Amino acid sequence: MELRKIVLIQPGREGKIFGKAPAAPYTLMRLASLVPDDIEVEIWHHDWEPLEPKLRTLGKHDLVGMTAKTLEIEQVQRFTQIAHEAGVQAVVIGGNHVTLMPEDVTPWADVIVTGEAYRTWPKIIEDFQNDALKSHYNDTEWADLTGVAPLSDRVIAQVDERRRYWTPMMEITRGCPRNCSFCTAIRVSGQKMRFRPVEEIVEEIERRKIDRFFLTDDNFGLAFIIDPEYTEKLFLALEKLPLRGWTTQSEMAVYKYPELLKLAKRAHLDKLFIGFESVNPDNWRELGGKSKGLTKQYAESIKAIQKTGIGVVGLFVFGFDNDTPKVMWETWEFGKNVGLDSMSTTVLTPYPGTPFREQLIKEDRLMPDKSWQYYDTAHVTYYPKLMTVEEFEREYDKVCRAIYSPIRIAQRGLRALARHPLQRMPAKAFGSFSTDYGYRRTFAWRHAFS
Ligand code: B12
Ligand code: SF4
Numbered sequence: 001m002e003l004r005k006i007v008l009i010q011p012g013r014e015g016k017i018f019g020k021a022p023a024a025p026y027t028l029m030r031l032a033s034l035v036p037d038d039i040e041v042e043i044w045h046h047d048w049e050p051l052e053p054k055l056r057t058l059g060k061h062d063l064v065g066m067t068a069k070t071l072e073i074e075q076v077q078r079f080t081q082i083a084h085e086a087g088v089q090a091v092v093i094g095g096n097h098v099t100l101m102p103e104d105v106t107p108w109a110d111v112i113v114t115g116e117a118y119r120t121w122p123k124i125i126e127d128f129q130n131d132a133l134k135s136h137y138n139d140t141e142w143a144d145l146t147g148v149a150p151l152s153d154r155v156i157a158q159v160d161e162r163r164r165y166w167t168p169m170m171e172i173t174r175g176c177p178r179n180c181s182f183c184t185a186i187r188v189s190g191q192k193m194r195f196r197p198v199e200e201i202v203e204e205i206e207r208r209k210i211d212r213f214f215l216t217d218d219n220f221g222l223a224f225i226i227d228p229e230y231t232e233k234l235f236l237a238l239e240k241l242p243l244r245g246w247t248t249q250s251e252m253a254v255y256k257y258p259e260l261l262k263l264a265k266r267a268h269l270d271k272l273f274i275g276f277e278s279v280n281p282d283n284w285r286e287l288g289g290k291s292k293g294l295t296k297q298y299a300e301s302i303k304a305i306q307k308t309g310i311g312v313v314g315l316f317v318f319g320f321d322n323d324t325p326k327v328m329w330e331t332w333e334f335g336k337n338v339g340l341d342s343m344s345t346t347v348l349t350p351y352p353g354t355p356f357r358e359q360l361i362k363e364d365r366l367m368p369d370k371s372w373q374y375y376d377t378a379h380v381t382y383y384p385k386l387m388t389v390e391e392f393e394r395e396y397d398k399v400c401r402a403i404y405s406p407i408r409i410a411q412r413g414l415r416a417l418a419r420h421p422l423q424r425m426p427a428k429a430f431g432s433f434s435t436d437y438g439y440r441r442t443f444a445w446r447h448a449f450s
Contacts (some may be wrong), residue, residue, distance in 0.1 A: 012047030026169035100353035115139030180288035221250025319348035
């Protein structure tokens, strides 16, 4: 089939915030960079502009790819329907949700892609042109990250991240050897930690001309433990770049590596988002070995990290089988007293492919009326064990209103800001408050629809 152009679609529900979309579509930027130069490729993002009218301009000779997390899959199904009505014959669906639950997408997609797609995506483009498209492409190998899908200059120019997005994304590692019962990341990125070569990271940052970024890594902190030499080399290279700052997800064990933390600070690391997950020690089994619900140890790690000048964002999840409303208030107290820079409290969510979901299915505890849009970590989608749904929701609302009250956000933001020297404060002001503001917005989705 003659190929007119490729359109890659990023769904979204946030829209623009003060004129920019929140997070750049990094997944699609990598995939678009694999498209041969002689084929036109565009990335369309629903947070930047409403996509329905644009979808109606597509036709039979366009190859359309869409990515979706679980909570976005219904929006993507709707986009697919519009594209089909416009005459598109090849809508390809990839991403986390389809990888974890292909049977959910097969009935309405033309092509599904499971796995990482670095090999299958170029093959799909070729097969489209040869009228040989299959209905399912499965990439079973965890690709070595060396030289994989470097961002092309035309994609960088088209996405124009600095003008259109608040947060550029960047990948350094992939995969995590832990095994948290509720985590889907390890089911889509594997349990072997893989590293991109330092030279490629530096080259990408320079070519994108970005001076801030958030890592897509699931648990970057594990690099401290698994490959300290690599981590040191990375930090020494980043130190030389004119960065304003970067942030990443990590487990708390990094506090045992003060020398690397100092290097990380010199490499412009601003904040670590640490998944403590729970202050309830009875939940230790669910936490995959990275934390054990021991608040004394959490406090020690927070102090040690902050001492090096790096901020700590504490991430907590409510609704494990040993949780009662009391745990939510204990988390609030802990967060208040320990001096976190920002704080996220979300509702445990039984994503497809996780042991937690399997258990709930066996025990018939999934709420039947909760479609995928509710899987946003702000809504309760299952019957908790030691609380009723109503109790869970009521106390969650109360505790989040306390945590995300303007005064608490201001307090934590000022604390984060105070970590920087006076002359750097203007540059750091936005980042010091925006994390909590973002979490407040996530919580607000709980009441956007019920
Ligand atoms: C970065 C990230 C974010 C960023 C997204 C930024 C952006 N615009 O891309 C931010 C911080 C905004 C974010 C937010 C959330 N996230 Co998030 N996020 C991630 C993370 C850590 C990395 C994703 C990533 O970019 N990877 C790197 C890129 C290069 O690869 P990739 O996305 O995996 O895609 C590959 C394949 O899937 C495939 N592919 C993907 N799409 C397509 C499409 C086509 C056509 C093809 C051919 C192939 C293909 O090819 C790609 C290259 O290998 C993942 C964890 C993970 N490891 O997946 C969680 C993850 C996707 N997030 C998750 C969640 C739950 C959320 C939130 C709900 C959290 C919250 N409480 O708010 C929100 C939802 C926001 C929203 N409204 O959508 C869950 C999703 C679970 C699920 N089943 O849906 C994950 C898996 C984390 C987890 N621990 O479980 N997230
Ligand atoms: S530590 Fe994080 S990425 Fe690793 S399994 Fe647990 S939740 Fe997933």
